[in-house]
Amino acid sequence: MGSFDILEHTADIGIRAEAATLEALFEQATRGLASIIGIWRPAAGEVVRIDVTADDLGGLLVDWLSETLYLHDTRLATFAGVAVDAVRDGRAVGELRMVPLECSETEGIQVKAITYHNLSVERVDDRWVATVYFDV
Amino acid sequence: MVAPRKIGDFVWELPVGLVPGMRVPGRVFASDALMQKAIEDKAVQQVANVATLPGIVTASLAMPDIHWGYGFPIGGVAATDVDRGGVISPGGVGFDIGCGVRLLRSDLVYDTEVKPRLRELVDTLGERVPRGVGGRGRMPLRASSLDQVLREGARFAVARGAGWEEDLESCESRGTLPGAEPDFISPRAKERGAPQLGSLGAGNHFLEVQVVDAIRDSDAAAAMELFQGQVCVMIHSGSRGIGHQTCTDHLRVIDRLQAKLGYALPDRQLACVPFEHAVARSYVGAMSAAGNFALANRQVLADAVRESCASLFGRSSQALGLRLVYDVAHNLAKIEEYVVDGRPRRLCVHRKGATRAFGPGHAELPPRYAPIGQPVIIPGSMGTASFVLAGTAQARDLSFSSTCHGAGRAMSRTKAKQVMSGQALRQKLEEEGILLARSHWALLSEEAPYAYKSAADVVETCEGVGLSRVVARLRPVAVVKG
Numbered sequence: 001m002g003s004f005d006i007l008e009h010t011a012d013i014g015i016r017a018e019a020a021t022l023e024a025l026f027e028q029a030t031r032g033l034a035s036i037i038g039i040w041r042p043a044a045g046e047v048v049r050i051d052v053t054a055d056d057l058g059g060l061l062v063d064w065l066s067e068t069l070y071l072h073d074t075r076l077a078t079f080a081g082v083a084v085d086a087v088r089d090g091r092a093v094g095e096l097r098m099v100p101l102e103c104s105e106t107e108g109i110q111v112k113a114i115t116y117h118n119l120s121v122e123r124v125d126d127r128w129v130a131t132v133y134f135d136v
Numbered sequence: 137m138v139a140p141r142k143i144g145d146f147v148w149e150l151p152v153g154l155v156p157g158m159r160v161p162g163r164v165f166a167s168d169a170l171m172q173k174a175i176e177d178k179a180v181q182q183v184a185n186v187a188t189l190p191g192i193v194t195a196s197l198a199m200p201d202i203h204w205g206y207g208f209p210i211g212g213v214a215a216t217d218v219d220r221g222g223v224i225s226p227g228g229v230g231f232d233i234g235c236g237v238r239l240l241r242s243d244l245v246y247d248t249e250v251k252p253r254l255r256e257l258v259d260t261l262g263e264r265v266p267r268g269v270g271g272r273g274r275m276p277l278r279a280s281s282l283d284q285v286l287r288e289g290a291r292f293a294v295a296r297g298a299g300w301e302e303d304l305e306s307c308e309s310r311g312t313l314p315g316a317e318p319d320f321i322s323p324r325a326k327e328r329g330a331p332q333l334g335s336l337g338a339g340n341h342f343l344e345v346q347v348v349d350a351i352r353d354s355d356a357a358a359a360m361e362l363f364q365g366q367v368c369v370m371i372h373s374g375s376r377g378i379g380h381q382t383c384t385d386h387l388r389v390i391d392r393l394q395a396k397l398g399y400a401l402p403d404r405q406l407a408c409v410p411f412e413h414a415v416a417r418s419y420v421g422a423m424s425a426a427g428n429f430a431l432a433n434r435q436v437l438a439d440a441v442r443e444s445c446a447s448l449f450g451r452s453s454q455a456l457g458l459r460l461v462y463d464v465a466h467n468l469a470k471i472e473e474y475v476v477d478g479r480p481r482r483l484c485v486h487r488k489g490a491t492r493a494f495g496p497g498h499a500e501l502p503p504r505y506a507p508i509g510q511p512v513i514i515p516g517s518m519g520t521a522s523f524v525l526a527g528t529a530q531a532r533d534l535s536f537s538s539t540c541h542g543a544g545r546a547m548s549r550t551k552a553k554q555v556m557s558g559q560a561l562r563q564k565l566e567e568e569g570i571l572l573a574r575s576h577w578a579l580l581s582e583e584a585p586y587a588y589k590s591a592a593d594v595v596e597t598c599e600g601v602g603l604s605r606v607v608a609r610l611r612p613v614a615v616v617k618g
Binding site for chain 2: 006008009010011012013054055058059062063066070073074107108109110112113114115116117118119133135136
């Protein structure tokens with residue numbers, strides 16, 4: 001388990017996520033992104049596999065979230081669930097559950113992209129903490 | 137952080153050394169009040185960060201609508217010497233590549249011809265202008281046609297009947313950015329973009345019916361065919377998903393090169409690559425292609441406006457005089473020539489939330505604008521005035537021919553929503569005589585006027601510095617939100 005908070009930004013918006021494991025951290029960040037867009041709607045749904053690689057944890061998180069955003073934008077679908085199997089050795093693997101949106105309106109903000117601004121993924125005491133900002 | 141030093145009426149300097157690795161000073165054009173907001177907002181720090189870019193010349197600049205961005209501040213301008221190791225940074229263009237504004241003028245007089253039918257007009261526009269998240273456009277494309285859009289920009293839309301040949305002369309770069317390379321746009325970026333041509337998008341994008349309510353420069357207004365009491369339509373939109381994905385794709389590649397290039401920039405979003413590097417050439421080709429999509433997108437949206445007006449008023453859009461004043465981007469990097477240290481240099485001018493503003497006589501301007509300078513379209517925030525400016529000769533030396541791009545945000549979206557609900561804001565705006573097309577009201581107050589600085593303060597500061605001069609003020613009467 002873990003949690004996420006919204007971070008204020010004048011023009012854009014960010015999240016601070018935390019969890020006991022890297023896998024749960026990536027799940028929380030995904031939930032955070034989906035909540036901002038207004039598309040976090042737990043349900044069954046079509047399972048889409050995600051497999052991304054990067055040189056560092058921050059880059060990996062950006063790539064993971066960018067992949068989910070691409071899937072949302074091209075399929076016009078909500079996020080019904082997320083399960084990250086493994087985040088290790090520069091690779092993140094897991095699955096997103098998606099349900100097509102009934103209309104193009106959502107309850108949240110359109111996110112254009114995931115940025116590297118003030119990006120961090122670090123171990124704080126016994127928790128993993130991530131900060132990531134989105135362009136809206 | 138050391139306080140910026142005021143060196144002129146509206147000019148503030150950030151000395152080299154403020155941030156480790158600064159190669160040039162920072163320079164912010166702002167009134168005292170606008171500067172105070174920029175300092176509180178962390179944006180000034182970002183001006184100093186940009187000054188660390190390899191090959192940057194003269195200064196890292198910020199326009200009066202400066203506010204906190206990601207990497208670059210919004211309102212940031214940075215020019216790098218491309219023949220002396222200067223870099224290009226995708227963050228200096230942003231994710232919404234080619235985002236910009238266009239203004240259509242008309243022969244319609246507001247009080248007598250449009251005011252009585254304003255509700256019908258806003259409803260018609262609301263129905264005919266695709267908008268919102270995802271938002272399928274008016275001209276969805278097959279893959280082969282998409283490459284043509286990416287190469288030809290607004291010219292593609294005109295050739296398909298969405299507009300007039302004369303529109304192209306009133307677009308930046310005649311409606312087609314040179315050097316576009318559709319092959320450097322990824323299949324997934326194309327997948328995002330193909331259905332979206334001719335859609336407004338969401339967030340701060342909008343289409344507004346406005347009335348010219350003050351003219352300050354009558355010669356320039358005459359050249360732009362603007363007159364008091366006249367109805368105009370302003371369109372603010374960008375390259376939609378294709379631009380967002382293109383920046384994401386190329387930024388990822390460039391980010392991974394930073395260590396190899398020996399760069400250690402203060403913000404990872406500033407990732408950059410020498411302009412002559414093969415990776416930069418890919419990005420530039422893709423950026424120009426996405427910029428062409430943005431130009432085509434605004435062209436198709438303008439066609440929707442003309443069609444709506446023609447159907448409502450029972451006259452052709454030509455008969456209504458719905459001519460294009462100008463279309464110009466505020467998120468783009470372009471190669472332009474300037475004199476630096478007494479020598480002409482080829483510079484890559486990044487404008488992130490800043491508008492190119494060529495002065496009188498510039499070779500790119502259409503003949504009717506040569507005597508007055510390039511029109512610059514400055515959207516206000518919903519419910520407040522917008523402005524038409526003209527480029528100045530001084531801006532060439534002050535800001536690489538750049539000026540502001542809008543009011544500039546002053547409040548986060550969360551705070552803006554706490555001040556007033558979307559429904560309450562809608563009611564307030566309608567009481568003030570500003571009608572809104574049917575929308576998702578819950579999100580409306582994120583873009584409320586009180587979340588922005590005053591565009592009037594921003595444009596007055598631009599005129600005070602000499603970055604541009606005010607031609608006309610336009611007040612909104614109807615808004616179609618993205």
